[in-house]
């Protein structure tokens with residue numbers, strides 16, 4: 001079957017991306033890979049600069065605004081989207097006919113099929129100096145999940161931004177571009193540009209991802225944009241983005257999300273001494289990412305693009321996993337399993353005061369006093385028990401009935417897509433063998449390694465070498481910085497080349513959470529643990545606003561050299 005892959009061709013400044021020619025060359029050199037790697041028809045390899053990386057917030061960039069087209073109509077139904085500064089916009093009836101939040105996911109899929117557009121690229125955006133994700137836009141062989149797309153987000157009940165959006169919704173119907181002031185370009189990626197935006201007159205700030213429909217259609221990326229929106233719509237988790245609203249004009253698809261002023265973990269890592277985080281900080285960040293991945297897997301979503309660039313830092317220093325356009329949806333049956341032998345797993349720690357035990361859910365931990373550095377990030381005990389009572393007897397470990405475990409791993413998912421970022425690609429993706437949820441645990445291992453050591457383990461002098469290394473080179477650890485045995489042991493468990501033998505292959509995040517590296521982590525209350533670093537507040541009023549930010553006459557986004565890329569297409573098989 002000829003599968004069409006769309007692979008970006010980086011400019012000379014750009015960081016690694018998978019090109020068809022690189023993979024074709026790999027095929028020629030390795031008889032084993034020849035059987036499995038995708039074939040490329042493209043003869044045009046690119047120079048890669050492995051040192052350069054994504055710059056997230058490009059302060060001082062010249063900023064361009066999407067056109068606020070007063071006569072814009074929604075192509076899906078032809079309804080007029082009014083342009084007015086007094087916040088008049090679509091009527092309630094048209095809203096419900098458009099992308100109503102009350103519709104189910106099936107309806108949304110069909111709505112997205114209506115999106116049309118075939119013109120030139122206005123923006124082929126991938127950040128410059130970016131370690132970019134590559135993807136093949138092929139249909140995955142896995143079953144599509146029945147994600148519930150309810151937009152009632154119980155965790156947002158007291159969120160002023162959520163309330164502000166709901167007020168607009170109640171007053172004007174579906175929020176539109178005219179309700180927002182785009183203040184600053186925060187970054188751009190493969191399918192869109194992200195702007196810091198204010199819901200006009202509210203001082204409520206958001207990150208608005210603006211995607212050009214014609215550009216998406218021309219590059220066959222409408223499905224990716226649709227996937228991202230559908231996934232965002234069903235998320236309600238402290239470490240995942242809140243989609244406050246979404247809308248479209250005749251030209252643009254817009255997603256309105258929480259703004260993360262702390263930048264991304266890649267940028268933050270560069271600022272650390274030695275360009276790597278302390279082990280304690282790493283434990284915090286990867287623990288939060290693990291919970292986010294666990295939640296995604298529970299919903300039948302395989303993330304597939306974990307890398308520090310996609311882990312953003314919120315206002316409060318906690319993380320937000322972003323960017324779902326490469327994610328795969330599949331079926332999953334979360335199951336509660338009562339284990340009979342909690343000590344059968346060699347990676348599992350054997351500690352009677354481990355934090356998944358009820359004793360760790362200390363009531364005082366939900367008090368405000370909890371919000372101090374690491375207060376919820378160390379072993380916790382019943383405060384009512386004396387030290388003597390807490391002291392474990394030698395045989396206690398074997399007598400305690402293990403708690404039931406929730407297994408939410410979409411183990412049956414299979415995809416043939418070539419997606420990800422070179423240094424983070426799992427061997428089974430490179431070999432084209434078909435992959436499932438275990439790719440997220442591989443990338444989790446690479447992510448952990450990079451945060452601890454300041455570099456990824458298989459990076460070569462170019463992308464081709466990197467791919468070879470991922471498949472064939474054994475895992476090695478540098479001598480410096482010094483990293484604990486527990487961290488290395490976890491990485492070893494995750495970076496097993498055969499997915500079937502990889503940690504978490506069967507039981508997902510549950511297995512990883514029980515690893516000794518996470519000893520002392522109070523999983524239920526990480527969200528109230530003190531983060532390693534809290535970003536400085538952004539003085540929005542002082543930001544150099546982009547021209548036209550306060551008016552309704554904005555200019556459309558055009559090719560931004562810092563984000564622009566060329567895209568190559570090749571056949572996989």
Ligand SMILES: Nc1ncnc2c1ncn2[C@@H]1O[C@H](COP(=O)(O)OP(=O)(O)OP(=O)(O)O)[C@@H](O)[C@H]1O
Pocket residue numbers: 055056057125126127132133186187188189190191192193194207209257258259260261264309312322323324325326
């Ligand atoms: N919520 C946010 N808050 C702050 N900045 C953000 C936010 N979301 C995205 N950004 C910035 O915008 C950039 C592009 O966003 P994003 O990665 O979602 O775009 P994309 O087109 O999906 O990219 P990719 O090529 O990785 O798929 C990010 O690298 C980040 O710098």
